[in-house]
Amino acid sequence: METPEGAELCFPRLNNSCRKPSHPHTQAMLIYVLLSSISIITVALNLLVIISISHFRQLHTPTNLLLLSLAISDLFVGVLLMPVEIIYVEKCWFLGDIVCTLYYVLDYMITSASVATMVLISFDRYIAICDPLRYPTRVTKRRAQVCVCLCWVCSVFYRILLMNDHLQQPGRSCSCSGECVVVISYIAGVVDLVFTFILPIAVIIVLYLRVFVVALAQARAIRSQVVAAQRSGTVTVKKAEMKAAGTLGIVVVVFLICFCPYYLPTLAGEDTSVDASSAAVEIWLAHFNSCLNPVIYAFFYPWFRKCIKLILTLKILKPGSRDIKLL
Template structure:
């Protein structure tokens, strides 16, 4: 009985050891298969987005640089965060308290960077639709690159400050040896809720409402002058349709983000501490990470350039000389 009890502990020699996580075999296999598939799809699709935008010159636009940054953060979720959570569904945490804290630091940095990228994308679409004449001068590749770097640097500094208690004393939230838990107290969780969720979402919604108002007014103006439309105006209309399609697509990305992250922030919304356990496949954590798998799926359905690029990549056409100049738009 004592031997059996020892086998059920993460560290049998310690009195403070956690019990080894156990689930029914069939349930475990189903969870492993499902989550491993999600992780593989997330990595594959986001890698295709990154290769597409990086390789094809036609895709080197400020908007796509922001999408590239978002794809990098989504790739890191599938490559670093999801595998750790899969491994520790049926295993104890043997990597120590320091790596546990660093794991959550990386998790939070990636999440913050993703949100910041979505805000930048919304600003980009707002300028493209509401101030198209000055878009090329206001939004340049250099400025887009600088904004991307700033959003990642800000995410790093912000998360260091938010998790400083856990960085000073790793493992402070663990109730026993062999688990990896971080508990964000209500005050820190409220700050995180405001700056990582509420404020960015409000900014995004306000920008998209303004875009909607402008588009409706422009549509009415074009209908009233349709008889006098010139070839030049038709060309401008085609450009406007492309911009609106991009805005709708990125708006859909925001809606999916809200759906995936609302359950994660629910404890803070009801006044509770947020507890995150790397050794459990918590629904709200995986739903938040699942957002990283859905973003490239949305691109595949709404962006013809992504489908064309994906075809060229999968058929190894990008290995041919001059393939970077291929027409994918």
Template sequence: MTSSAVSCLLFLRMKALQEAELCFPQLNSSCRKAMRPHSVSMLTYILLSSTSLLTVTLNLLVIISISHFKQLHTPTNLLLLSLAVSDFFVGFLMFFQIELIDDCWLLGELMCILWLYLTYIITSASIGTMVLISVDRYLAICEPLRYPNNVTPKRVQVCVCLCWICSVFLHSLLLKNNLEQPGRYNSCIGECVVVINYIAGLADLFFSFIGPVTVIIVLYMRVFVVAVSQARTMRSHVTAFSLNCSVTVTAKRSEMKAARTLGVVIVVFLLCICPYFSVALTGQDTLLNFSSAFFLTYLFYFNSCLNPVIYAFFYPWFRKAMKLIVTLKILQPGSCQTNIL
């Protein structure tokens, strides 16, 4: 083989390798694929897809349970329903994260901005719902006599709707330029990014993370102190209670059990989201390698999968509802009136 033929083959081989590294090999302005071991990409794909499927399935069970059984239409459960809806959509959004395993977005600029826009809205609504849950538990434990009159299903529905509307409005303003011209900040074809100016980014960080987390921690610290105090009072006076007061004692215990369960939900929530937002707060997110960035993002998404698991562990009504759903007994006439508690 002549030297010119060898040079030609080497040139073609190098060209093929360069094309193989591009998201869109036929376009010179295409982004380059991230060169990672095949095993790492496959493990990431399996982890994301399985978690996405599990998140969607478990939260769908929560949504059906609370929506179908009338006995579960309480103010607190309506907040759990809102949280389950946001977690359900997070499961779908997690599936689209698979697109970026090789740092290539193949679904187009419009789908990119819609995906990121919905991610911002759903995440913000989820955090807002956590704040509402904290307020609900604060009123139930700290102001039990006024709770039934102040916290009604109708008022909770209004608060939940306002939470979602505010989330949509806020992020429509933040992403206005990106929505008007999708892909305007992409440096190459196959990239999926949005750009928010510094002031708007700080405002978003405050309203979506710092403010809500501060409110959640303050309220639950207060709930914890009052719950411990009430528990000690009930234990010290339990023998003095007459039969006429047994219903009140049971109600207080039920409220404190709900506070404890939802406290676990909130603690897990904070453990999952704080690392992600803390990195964003320090401005070091661009310095993370793939493994670190993936871990923080996955932990952020994984919280949506954990919430139904916590319900199943702490709430007997959820386990009972799951059995009725899986066995299709909810299709029977009058099943919505089933005693689930």
């Protein structure tokens, strides 16, 4: 491997050593500050969600169990994945090929579990709005727990199957020592694109469109019944329409913005190369979705704002705080 004179190597005594990543000092500091801030915010927001749902008994509902699963997967992103990528912005990979491969398996597993949970949340909201009378019997805490466990188990096996070649031959995609790179073949990338991106988005869009239609129909029914308050009823219809459209728009648009750049190579018919030693925009956009999820799925709930106040003021440490009414 030819190296420019004066270049620093990851392993100076090895002929196939990679060059150490280098960025201007100011640029490197900005990258560290920005990425560290995202990681800290991701951990903090998802910890608030986890503590809130776990502590208060009134929040132990099937829907909130799904939110809890989503928050746990997003917390793993902030605690395990983001720090590793921050550390190796300007450093070499010294943990070996096996750890490198396991890191990516963990990365993809967490992402798959997060996406699968988003789909479950869509189904939950669909049943709650479109079939409210049978919702208590069709969606129980026990079934929610089973679905969450299946999400995680299937994500583990799916990613192990998809990364089987890399697990059998760790470091097969690395061109030099001190590098942590995984190249997903075009075929595997297409499979991943379909099952982790296209199908979930399609399901979410269909379910939320159905929710939008039903919510609008219910609002119109209320307006027709309240003839005396026709003007007020019209406002109700508009609010219901905007709320349904807003929820759909936030869920789909944010997910598309965060994950589209990562899947662009597959859409272009190319292999997907992922490098842990770089702060690739597409990787961080995908992980940034874990920072936005608690905002999308939790900050719209009034009970979450109450929980934040109780947690930050340490009132949850008082006896009987678990039974505080939040709804």
